[in-house]
Amino acid sequence: MSLMPSFNARARGTSHFDFKTATTGVAAKAMRNEISQLVATVDDPGAKKAFDVEMQSFFMLFTRYLSERAKAQELDWERIKSPSEDQIVPYLKLPTSAQHGNLSKLAVLKVNGGLGTSMGMTGAKSALEVKDDMTFLDLTVRQIEHLNTSKKVDVPLILMTSFNTHEDTLRIIKKYANQQLRITTFNQSRYPRIHKETLLPVPKRADDDKSNWYPPGHGDLYNALHHSGVLDQLISEGKEYLFVSNSDNLGAVVDERILQHMVDSQAEFLMEVTDKTKADIKGGTLIDYDGSIRLLEVAQVPSEHLEDFKSVRKFKIFNTNNLWLNLKALKRIMGSGEVEMEIIINPKSMDDGTPVIQLETASGAAIKHFNNAHGINVPRSRFLPVKSCSDLLLIKSDIYSIEHGQLVINEARMFETTPVIKLGDHFKKKRFKKIPKIIELDHLTVTGDVYFGRNVTLRGTVIVVANEGQRIDIPDGCILENRLLSGNLSMIDL
Numbered sequence: 001m002s003l004m005p006s007f008n009a010r011a012r013g014t015s016h017f018d019f020k021t022a023t024t025g026v027a028a029k030a031m032r033n034e035i036s037q038l039v040a041t042v043d044d045p046g047a048k049k050a051f052d053v054e055m056q057s058f059f060m061l062f063t064r065y066l067s068e069r070a071k072a073q074e075l076d077w078e079r080i081k082s083p084s085e086d087q088i089v090p091y092l093k094l095p096t097s098a099q100h101g102n103l104s105k106l107a108v109l110k111v112n113g114g115l116g117t118s119m120g121m122t123g124a125k126s127a128l129e130v131k132d133d134m135t136f137l138d139l140t141v142r143q144i145e146h147l148n149t150s151k152k153v154d155v156p157l158i159l160m161t162s163f164n165t166h167e168d169t170l171r172i173i174k175k176y177a178n179q180q181l182r183i184t185t186f187n188q189s190r191y192p193r194i195h196k197e198t199l200l201p202v203p204k205r206a207d208d209d210k211s212n213w214y215p216p217g218h219g220d221l222y223n224a225l226h227h228s229g230v231l232d233q234l235i236s237e238g239k240e241y242l243f244v245s246n247s248d249n250l251g252a253v254v255d256e257r258i259l260q261h262m263v264d265s266q267a268e269f270l271m272e273v274t275d276k277t278k279a280d281i282k283g284g285t286l287i288d289y290d291g292s293i294r295l296l297e298v299a300q301v302p303s304e305h306l307e308d309f310k311s312v313r314k315f316k317i318f319n320t321n322n323l324w325l326n327l328k329a330l331k332r333i334m335g336s337g338e339v340e341m342e343i344i345i346n347p348k349s350m351d352d353g354t355p356v357i358q359l360e361t362a363s364g365a366a367i368k369h370f371n372n373a374h375g376i377n378v379p380r381s382r383f384l385p386v387k388s389c390s391d392l393l394l395i396k397s398d399i400y401s402i403e404h405g406q407l408v409i410n411e412a413r414m415f416e417t418t419p420v421i422k423l424g425d426h427f428k429k430k431r432f433k434k435i436p437k438i439i440e441l442d443h444l445t446v447t448g449d450v451y452f453g454r455n456v457t458l459r460g461t462v463i464v465v466a467n468e469g470q471r472i473d474i475p476d477g478c479i480l481e482n483r484l485l486s487g488n489l490s491m492i493d494l
Helices: 022-040 045-071 100-105 136-151 166-176 218-228 230-236 256-265 303-310 327-335 363-369 389-396
Strands: 088-090 106-111 129-131 157-161 183-187 241-246 269-275 285-289 292-296 317-326 344-349 355-360 374-377 400-403 406-409 420-423 441-447 449-452 457-465 471-474 479-485 491-493
Touching: 022 045, 045 218, 045 355, 100 106, 100 136, 100 256, 106 136, 106 218, 129 136, 129 389, 136 157, 136 166, 157 166, 157 218, 166 183, 183 218, 183 230, 218 230, 218 327, 218 363, 230 327, 241 256, 241 327, 256 269, 256 317, 256 374, 269 285, 269 363, 285 317, 292 363, 317 327, 317 363, 389 420, 471 479
Parallel strands: 088 374, 106 157, 106 241, 157 183, 269 374, 420 441, 441 457, 449 471, 457 479
Antiparallel strands: 241 317, 269 317, 285 292, 344 355, 400 406, 479 491
16 A cells, blocks of 8 residues: 555655655656545546546656756666676576466566557557567467467456557457466556656646556556456455466467476576677666666666777677566566566657656566566567567568467577567658568668569668669569669669
């Protein structure tokens, strides 16, 4: 339970936070008054109570932000060390056999709050067709249904939506009514955007336009699980473990070896990490900070140490955001108050250019609150996120096939690594009559106004560049191997 008074109570007196400056106290008081007025705009008593709880959580985050800003707290870079061997366990050292009974204690949660704007679509990203006419959500449902039927267990699927995707998701999951799995949805918090200059909330009413609010990152998972009642529901059903991942990570499937390791090691929290490549320099990493394990996100890194952070020498791994939690441990931690995680300040602009900030948290940052928490260094195949049209082309291609909702790499691929694909911004619109054959491709870069015909084959390194005002059409049946095509359609062997 929160120790804070309700905003309805219009609490007077000083805040129990230790503010170093008068301006910090003034900003907190002004925010409290504005939030009280926001809560007052809700008429329905039930909705008002829920909104009040949500705004208390937001206010705690905001006052912590003010307090940290006043103290100008920064990480002491000298105290940051690479994790020790016992803090990161290699996947190959995990048990090879698993107790069947573990699965009956497992639930799977997908973070499903993202929109597909980076892919040129509107609505919930999980509704995007990714392979064989199936969406992200279709693939997840098929995976868990196969697990339930083949192992004769009842692993439920939990979807954490945001106010951006909730209605979409409820509509979509109706089609799974006859499948062999139970689906529960709950909505993550909705926090008010903050004016950068005044540090006051942008919305004036609880029902103000969506653009005035934001979902506060996947770190809100713990709060939302707790306040929605889903945490208590899972525990009452005898569930002990929760596997959490992003809905757009197609490599995040239930792994019984990791679950068995969690049981054996009595770890309350496991984070799947994988080896960093040049493409992953912005990913959060696990660090040793004064002997305890922490998540370090790029937003927390002082600018003079950014190159250090991106280097593979000191930070060899990054967080895949595949997390395994002990539900009873989470209940214990939530019972002692909010789960404090490092605040990520996300600067944004409103449509009219007004600068605002969003205070967010990352779910992996909770690792420091759990006992015996550590990382598992997993194969890259467990991290297959689809964040862009380039990622989507790779997944749709002949590199992968699908078995029971799971991506399987084509045996004809001679290399363990997948091709590097870089498509320009034009590719948010359809530009392939049919996905090219890329089983022997190493690298593809395409920029400008380029269209691909049917049955195109790409091998080795292929670069296609259409300059401003020019268009390139790759004809049907064309084979490009180690070629550079430039704006005047001249072909250059590489």
